[in-house]
């Protein structure tokens with residue numbers, strides 16, 4: 419039950435599952451689609467365009483070594499597409515594409531902000547200072563991710579974040595729904611204090 423309510427209140431829910439069979443992943447995606455529709459949340463799939471399209475997801479998140487956003491956009495003109503930026507150079511490239519009106523993304527992610535055990539092979543964590551440095555290159559909305567826990571929220575918001583993405587902070591919590599609610603409340607308060 420707690421698992422089923424885990425993301426309640428979140429505005430965006432992403433299905434990130436590297437282990438399930440394709441058939442099982444599609445079942446999960448359709449379940450997430452139903453639940454996010456009921457909750458009024460946006461539903462994104464990680465990595466898999468086929469699963470995003472078959473499940474009717476709102477969007478797809480891809481990393482630098484995943485499917486190219488331009489090709490995804492060609493096949494899916496209305497899909498929300500997000501891409502990870504792990505270096506400032508990657509953010510700079512998005513800015514250049516934006517200036518040439520060639521940017522097909524809907525948002526990008528800046529991270530990993532702090533050390534994370536969720537993904538191997540990522541470069542060194544980049545710290546909250548990177549938020550200002552990276553985001554000045556590209557005016558699209560962005561998320562921040564990587565090792566983020568509840569007590570980081572104020573620092574991240576002060577550093578310029580509005581949208582905070584977490585994995586372990588919620589999945590490791592004893593009560594995932596309560597932790598989601600705590601995070602959302604802390605983000606909302608920090609944004610109100612920053613933006614009035």
Ligand SMILES: Cc1ncc(COP(=O)(O)OP(=O)(O)O)c(N)n1
Pocket residue numbers: 432434464465479480481482484500501502527529537561563583
């Ligand atoms: C919102 C968000 N930001 C970053 C990622 C990471 O994507 P990627 O770099 O492709 O790594 P994997 O998640 O595929 O391991 C994400 N999934 N979501």
Ligand SMILES: Cc1ncsc1CCOP(=O)(O)O
Pocket residue numbers: 502529530531533534535536537540563564565566583584585586587
């Ligand atoms: C996949 C990925 N990409 C950048 S950070 C990250 C993992 C975030 O997970 P957690 O919130 O558990 O550190």
Ligand SMILES: [Mg+2]
Pocket residue numbers: 464465479480481484
């Ligand atoms: Mg990926």
